[in-house]
Amino acid sequence: MSDKKEAKGSTRDGFGHGLVEAAEKNTEVVGLCADLTESTKMHWFAEQFPQRYVQVGVAEQNLAGVAAGFAMTGKKAFCASYAAFHPGNSWGVIRTSICYNNLPVVIVGGHSGLGTGPDGATHQALEDVAIMQVLPNMTVVVPCDEEEARKATLALAELKTPAYLRTSKHTVSAITTRDTPFQIGKAVELKKGSEVTLIACGDVVEQALIAAEELSQQDISVGVLNMHTIKPLDVSAVLKAATESKVLITIENHQVFGGLGTVVSEVLAQYSPNPGLRFRVMAVQDTFAESGSGEELFEKFGLSAKHIVRMVEGCLK
Amino acid sequence: MAQLSIEELNEKALSIRRSIITMLHEAGSGHSAGPLGLTDAYTALYFKVLKHHPQHPEWPDRDRVIVSNGHTCPVLYATLAESGYFAKQELSTLRKLNSRLQGHPHRNISIGIENTAGPLGQGLSTASGIALSFRRDQLPQQVYCFMGDGEQQEGQNWEAYMFAAKYSLGNLTVLIDRNHIQIDGFTEEVMPINSLKDKLESFNWHVQEIDGHNIAGIVAALEHAQSIFHQPSVIILNTIPGKGVDFMENKVEWHGKPPNDVDAIEALKNLKSVDEYE
Numbered sequence: 001m002s003d004k005k006e007a008k009g010s011t012r013d014g015f016g017h018g019l020v021e022a023a024e025k026n027t028e029v030v031g032l033c034a035d036l037t038e039s040t041k042m043h044w045f046a047e048q049f050p051q052r053y054v055q056v057g058v059a060e061q062n063l064a065g066v067a068a069g070f071a072m073t074g075k076k077a078f079c080a081s082y083a084a085f086h087p088g089n090s091w092g093v094i095r096t097s098i099c100y101n102n103l104p105v106v107i108v109g110g111h112s113g114l115g116t117g118p119d120g121a122t123h124q125a126l127e128d129v130a131i132m133q134v135l136p137n138m139t140v141v142v143p144c145d146e147e148e149a150r151k152a153t154l155a156l157a158e159l160k161t162p163a164y165l166r167t168s169k170h171t172v173s174a175i176t177t178r179d180t181p182f183q184i185g186k187a188v189e190l191k192k193g194s195e196v197t198l199i200a201c202g203d204v205v206e207q208a209l210i211a212a213e214e215l216s217q218q219d220i221s222v223g224v225l226n227m228h229t230i231k232p233l234d235v236s237a238v239l240k241a242a243t244e245s246k247v248l249i250t251i252e253n254h255q256v257f258g259g260l261g262t263v264v265s266e267v268l269a270q271y272s273p274n275p276g277l278r279f280r281v282m283a284v285q286d287t288f289a290e291s292g293s294g295e296e297l298f299e300k301f302g303l304s305a306k307h308i309v310r311m312v313e314g315c316l317k
Numbered sequence: 318m319a320q321l322s323i324e325e326l327n328e329k330a331l332s333i334r335r336s337i338i339t340m341l342h343e344a345g346s347g348h349s350a351g352p353l354g355l356t357d358a359y360t361a362l363y364f365k366v367l368k369h370h371p372q373h374p375e376w377p378d379r380d381r382v383i384v385s386n387g388h389t390c391p392v393l394y395a396t397l398a399e400s401g402y403f404a405k406q407e408l409s410t411l412r413k414l415n416s417r418l419q420g421h422p423h424r425n426i427s428i429g430i431e432n433t434a435g436p437l438g439q440g441l442s443t444a445s446g447i448a449l450s451f452r453r454d455q456l457p458q459q460v461y462c463f464m465g466d467g468e469q470q471e472g473q474n475w476e477a478y479m480f481a482a483k484y485s486l487g488n489l490t491v492l493i494d495r496n497h498i499q500i501d502g503f504t505e506e507v508m509p510i511n512s513l514k515d516k517l518e519s520f521n522w523h524v525q526e527i528d529g530h531n532i533a534g535i536v537a538a539l540e541h542a543q544s545i546f547h548q549p550s551v552i553i554l555n556t557i558p559g560k561g562v563d564f565m566e567n568k569v570e571w572h573g574k575p576p577n578d579v580d581a582i583e584a585l586k587n588l589k590s591v592d593e594y595e
Contacts, residue, residue, distance in 0.1 A: 030450075051453060057483075062442045062476035069446015072381075072431070073454075077446075092436055093473070097443055100433045101424045 014149025016041025083109025115170020130258020193223030385440020438471025529554030
């Protein structure tokens with residue numbers, strides 16, 4: 001994080017590269033897409049492995065169902081579209097044909113969150129984590145940068161059960177490196193801090209880190225925990241942060257209901273060891289957003305580093 | 318098994334129909350008409366055409382049967398039991414706690430259930446995925462998919478029809494139970510499906526429309542479908558819902574309910590084995 005000049009990247013790029021690597025390692029990996037092959041970044045895979053790529057056209061329900069069929073023949077299927085359509089339009093198929101059958105299919109939801117930008121609210125999926133994490137057998141991963149998305153793709157390629165991988169076109173600085181460990185269900189401490197812990201996921205982890213830096217200038221010690229897996233949640237990491245901090249804030253590029261804030265709230269409400277803890281959820285507040293750049297939308301809808309700094313300051317007053 | 322005569326196949330069908338009545342009666346809920354109407358097609362497929370080993374249900378080279386119209390599962394379960402996948406006594410656990418025979422089928426290859434089904438319109442996509450995967454791996458297995466006619470109203474099917482035609486899935490055969498009824502009434506009143514044959518031909522499928530109760534004819538149609546290599550095949554089975562039980566035949570009200578005590582006895586009288594008739 002210290003080197004801000006590093007080239008920016010997106011989680012969709014990380015997925016695209018990760019899928020090629022996974023396919024090189026495992027000949028059973030197949031990729032399916034619903035007419036968004038380049039913008040989900042499945043095109044690198046499709047170019048290199050045309051016989052393992054399936055174009056299904058603009059048909060997200062069929063996308064999920066065909067992926068289930070491939071998985072039934074022993075394939076490891078990655079099926080990608082924009083999250084607003086997949087799982088947005090394909091949820092019932094994911095529930096019954098993929099999750100109830102407990103098949104090794106990875107649903108890749110691209111263009112998630114406000115970072116989708118100028119396309120507007122129709123395309124900015126802000127509800128996808130909620131509708132995926134409620135499904136039995138489902139794993140939900142929301143990587144924070146390109147490298148983590150690459151590692152997440154490789155890890156999910158090994159999984160024998162259904163998973164959701166949330167990606168974004170929003171570009172962020174490199175937060176993790178090749179050496180940063182990645183394990184499904186294991187949070188990563190990006191910055192140590194004693195007073196405040198920010199628990200973030202996805203492309204707003206960068207905003208949390210910027211905020212933590214700024215707050216450290218004011219001698220406020222802020223830790224940042226990258227909760228890349230929403231399900232299964234790293235409960236012990238949440239409880240550790242709740243024990244050691246005075247203030248705990250979750251930050252996510254998603255609606256306030258059903259995402260990271262919700263799952264952390266559920267843990268704290270039932271098991272928090274620290275009755276004095278101040279806890280806040282930062283997310284999109286039950287509203288549709290609008291067109292604009294990712295940065296402008298983070299600002300307007302309360303997810304920018306500036307908002308995080310203000311929230312921490314408010315909690316410490 | 319493949320050597321069974323038409324008479325023997327008809328006896329199998331009668332036995333399956335009796336199982337359907339018995340299991341639905343014991344379950345106290347479930348669908349009667351559809352399973353009875355599909356019995357001849359299941360009999361033709363499982364006892365004459367399908368490559369499978371009930372004693373080795375996970376045999377990798379087996380043909381795959383995907384059920385899209387999950388509510389007709391009593392005919393699937395009764396056929397699997399008749400084939401020897403599990404004992405017929407287990408049929409009495411239908412829809413009961415801890416049963417392997419769920420109210421709508423749940424994937425369990427060890428007893429021959431290939432897919433989970435219930436929400437309509439999902440099976441054809443799955444079957445198409447299996448068929449394309451087999452083709453790309455140059456595997457010879459056939460894929461069969463049972464569908465209802467009411468579920469043709471689901472949009473996902475038409476996504477899948479386009480898909481299977483684009484990929485020339487000659488190893489895929491769909492059997493549509495054209496019985497003209499659905500929960501709310503007759504299909505042509507609820508939401509017209511006709512002309513299904515024209516629609517599917519225009520989607521570049523090979524279409525056969527046949528009598529869904531003539532086992533020899535169904536076997537011939539299934540064999541013909543296998544000879545079509547460059548197109549997916551659909552067999553529209555013109556069926557009588559409730560077939561074999563006179564008071565259930567063509568009655569919309571028998572779509573979604575089971576026989577009570579009196580109904581069950583009457584139905585079983587209707588379904589005497591051929592020997593008993595003679």
